[in-house]
Amino acid sequence: MKKAVILGLALLLPTWSARAVAETSSAVEIHALAEVEVKVKDADGKEQIKREPAKKVPPGAAVIYTLRAENKGSKPADDVVVTDPIPEHMDYIDGSATSAGARLTFSVDGGKTFAPKEKLQIRGKDGVIRDASASELTHIRWQFEKPLAPGEARAVEFRARVE
Amino acid sequence: MFLLTAHEARAVGTPAGTAVANTATVTFSVGPGNFTQSSTTQFVVDELVNVVVTLQSVSPVAVTSPDTNRQLAFLVSNTGNGSETFSLLLDAALAGDQFDPSNARLYLDTNGTTVYEPGVDPLYQPGVNDPVIAADSARMVFALCDVPASRTNGDLGNASLRATSKTGTGAGTIVIGGGTGGADAVIGAGGGTSVSQGGYLVSDLAVSVVKSAVVTDLGGGSAPAPGSKITYTLQVSVGGTGSVANLVITDPLPPFTTYVASSLSLNGTALSDALDGDAGDFGGTTANRVTVTLGSVAGGSLPKTISFAVTIN
Numbered sequence: 396m397k398k399a400v401i402l403g404l405a406l407l408l409p410t411w412s413a414r415a416v417a418e419t420s421s422a423v424e425i426h427a428l429a430e431v432e433v434k435v436k437d438a439d440g441k442e443q444i445k446r447e448p449a450k451k452v453p454p455g456a457a458v459i460y461t462l463r464a465e466n467k468g469s470k471p472a473d474d475v476v477v478t479d480p481i482p483e484h485m486d487y488i489d490g491s492a493t494s495a496g497a498r499l500t501f502s503v504d505g506g507k508t509f510a511p512k513e514k515l516q517i518r519g520k521d522g523v524i525r526d527a528s529a530s531e532l533t534h535i536r537w538q539f540e541k542p543l544a545p546g547e548a549r550a551v552e553f554r555a556r557v558e
Numbered sequence: 559m560f561l562l563t564a565h566e567a568r569a570v571g572t573p574a575g576t577a578v579a580n581t582a583t584v585t586f587s588v589g590p591g592n593f594t595q596s597s598t599t600q601f602v603v604d605e606l607v608n609v610v611v612t613l614q615s616v617s618p619v620a621v622t623s624p625d626t627n628r629q630l631a632f633l634v635s636n637t638g639n640g641s642e643t644f645s646l647l648l649d650a651a652l653a654g655d656q657f658d659p660s661n662a663r664l665y666l667d668t669n670g671t672t673v674y675e676p677g678v679d680p681l682y683q684p685g686v687n688d689p690v691i692a693a694d695s696a697r698m699v700f701a702l703c704d705v706p707a708s709r710t711n712g713d714l715g716n717a718s719l720r721a722t723s724k725t726g727t728g729a730g731t732i733v734i735g736g737g738t739g740g741a742d743a744v745i746g747a748g749g750g751t752s753v754s755q756g757g758y759l760v761s762d763l764a765v766s767v768v769k770s771a772v773v774t775d776l777g778g779g780s781a782p783a784p785g786s787k788i789t790y791t792l793q794v795s796v797g798g799t800g801s802v803a804n805l806v807i808t809d810p811l812p813p814f815t816t817y818v819a820s821s822l823s824l825n826g827t828a829l830s831d832a833l834d835g836d837a838g839d840f841g842g843t844t845a846n847r848v849t850v851t852l853g854s855v856a857g858g859s860l861p862k863t864i865s866f867a868v869t870i871n
Contacts, residue, residue, distance in 0.1 A: 425584040427597040452578075453604040453744040454571050454639050460599070462582040472586040479582040484572040484603065543586070557603060558572045 422468040423475060423543060428461045454557045457488060464539075465548035475539040477551055480506065481532055484558050489529035491554035496541065502534035503527045509536050571694060574605030574640030575739020605640035605737030607723045608746035611754040614672065614698070616803065618759035623709035627702050628659075629674050630756040632719040634689065635696040638746060640738030643690045644721040646682055648701050652755070656713035659703030659758055664719070667698035674700035688724065693738075701756070709760045711799040716757040723750035763798035763857050765805065784870050787818065792864040798857040805852040807864060808844060815868035817841070817848075822866045824850055840866070 429449040434442050449458050462479060466472050477497075481487045489512075492499055500509035503517060515527040537551045572578070579600040586593055614631040621628050636642050650662035664682035665674050666689055679700065680687060689697045701717055709715075725743045726733045727750040736743035770793075775786040782788070792809060796802055811817055822829045822838050829850070833842025843849035850864050 422588055422593055423584055423586045423595060425582055425595050425597045427580060427582040427599040429580060429599040429601055449599075449601040451602050451604045451742045453606045455606065458601070460580060460582075462584075462597075464584045468588065470588050472588055475584065475586040477582060477584050479580065482578050482580040484576060484578050557578070 422470075423464050423466050423472045425477065426463045426465070427479070428463070430459045430461065431456060432459070452557050457554050457556050458485070459552060459554050461550055461552045462537075463548055463550040464543065466543040466545050469545050471542040471544050473542045475543050475549075477537045477539075478506065478534060479536075479553070480534050481555055485555040486530040486558060487532045487535070488554040488556055491552075492535055492537075493552045494537070496549065497537040497539050497551060500536045500538070501527075501532045502536070503531050504533065506534040509534070571606070571637075571639040572603045573693060573739075574603055574638075574737045574743075575741045576603040577601070578603060602739075602741050603639070604732075604741045605725075605739075605743040606638045606746050607640075607642060607725055607743055607750045608637040608748055609642070609644060609721050609723060609750065609752045610635045610637050610748070611719055611721050611752040613719075613754045613756045615756055617755075618714060618757035620761040620763055620800065621705045621758045622762075623705050623713070623760045624707040625705035625758075626661075628705065628758055630701040630703070630717060630719075630758075631672060631674075632699045632701065632754055632756075633696050634691065634699055634719075634721045634752075636691040636693055639693050640741075640743070641690060641692050643688050643724040645684055645688050645724055646699060647684075647720040647722070648717060649720070650703055650715070650717040652716045652718060655716045655757065657706060657709050657715040657760075659715045659717050660706055661702075661704040662717060663702050665700045665702065667700065670698070672698060674702060703758065705758055705760065711760055711762055713760040714757050715760075716755055718753050718755040720751060720753040725750065727751055759800060761798055761800045761857075763796065763800055763802055765802060765855075766795050766797070767807065768793045768795075769809075782870060786870045787867055788812075788815065788870065789821075789865065789867045793861045794852065794855075794864065795861040796855045796857050796859060801854050801856040803854050805855050807850045807852060809848045809864075809866075811846050811848075811868055814871045816871060817846075818867040818869060822848060822850075823864070825863050838864070 430446040431449045432444050433447050435445045437443050462477050501512050502509045503515050517527045518524050581596050581598040583596040612633050614633050648662050648664045650659040665679040666682050691697050725736045726745050729747050729749045731745040733743040770791050772789045773780045773782050775781040829836045829838035831840045833839040838850040840848050848866050
């Protein structure tokens with residue numbers, strides 16, 4: 396019985412992945428990168444701040460997320476929207492999201508609705524309505540203002556702190 | 559405008575070894591087609607090693623000379639995000655005091671109480687039963703010391719407790735693979751160690767209360783009969799060196815008597831019967847009792863006089 400199921404999946408998989416590749420191979424790809432800033436000494440012994448891929452990070456440290464969208468296709472891509480949840484165990488650092496060339500909005504309801512940060516409000520446990528704080532944001536969204544031309548790449552960035 | 563309920567407050571300090579993944583998504587359209595692509599990046603949360611030792615006893619502890627088995631309680635708190643083993647060091651040979659407490663021993667609390675329990679809380683033996691404390695948890699540790707003979711009033715003997723992480727020390731040190739759950743351990747700002755100090759003060763402080771009564775009967779005499787009024791006076795004196803803290807005097811009414819309303823006074827100044835801003839009350843703190851809070855009183859200061867009256871039923 397178990398064997399039959401595995402065989403069935405094996406037969407299905409190649410067809411499905413071939414379709415996925417066909418649809419997206421001529422279009423936008425996204426690459427997410429998590430980095431931390433480290434202090435290194437250069438040849439003159441001066442301290443410089445350098446970015447390194449985040450592998451192991453202690454609580455309280457800031458992580459820089461860079462999301463790079465690149466059009467690998469031959470046609471312009473329209474309505475390009477990059478969405479990123481603020482990961483669990485992390486707090487968005489207020490004002491850290493880049494917004495050049497994009498409409499920047501946030502969500503406080505798990506990505507159901509988005510609005511500019513200053514328009515987001517929350518009803519606290521005491522019933523009082525107040526502005527949402529940076530740590531209450533759940534998602535960030537960038538809506539690119541212009542189409543992404545073939546071969547063009549654009550990156551957006553934000554920072555979050557490990558709780 | 560979006561109105562939403564605030565989600566549950568998250569605990570501070572992500573547990574060491576937690577994998578934090580982030581998946582970014584891009585949606586776009588080419589011609590009539592809509593497409594979605596995503597990319598995931600992940601890291602692991604390191605262990606941050608932090609410890610705080612705080613003295614729990616009111617210090618200095620008033621002792622006599624000689625004295626035995628006097629307690630100082632310390633709380634060792636693991637303020638990091640992973641389980642840690644700590645070595646403890648009790649130092650009773652500190653400089654800057656008048657004597658060294660002797661026979662200094664440490665006992666580990668086993669049941670969450672704030673007082674050492676002989677036969678229940680085990681003796682601490684370095685390297686044998688070093689306490690293991692979970693993240694965001696704490697362990698009570700009791701220092702027991704003796705006071706040598708022939709010390710004079712006002713002599714102070716200090717003792718300190720230091721807890722040090724067995725993973726490593728030195729703020730910013732990274733111990734590869736030394737953290738909980740296979741993560742690295744990063745020694746926190748406190749350097750993986752913390753110390754707190756308490757002291758023993760040789761003191762002959764003694765509190766004495768002298769109570770006197772004056773009876774006035776209905777005929778103007780002093781016969782204790784029904785309807786007679788008894789005015790009680792309590793004279794509170796503190797002798798010795800130093801001061802006593804939180805001194806509270808309570809006095810229950812004798813049986814078959816009734817409190818005379820608004821009769822309570824302290825040093826000749828009336829106190830209201832209600833439990834309010836002034837120092838005393840009748841029945842407010844405890845039913846059918848006079849309660850007067852004197853607070854901190856220095857040894858050798860002028861006696862305090864509390865007065866109130868009752869009638870015999």
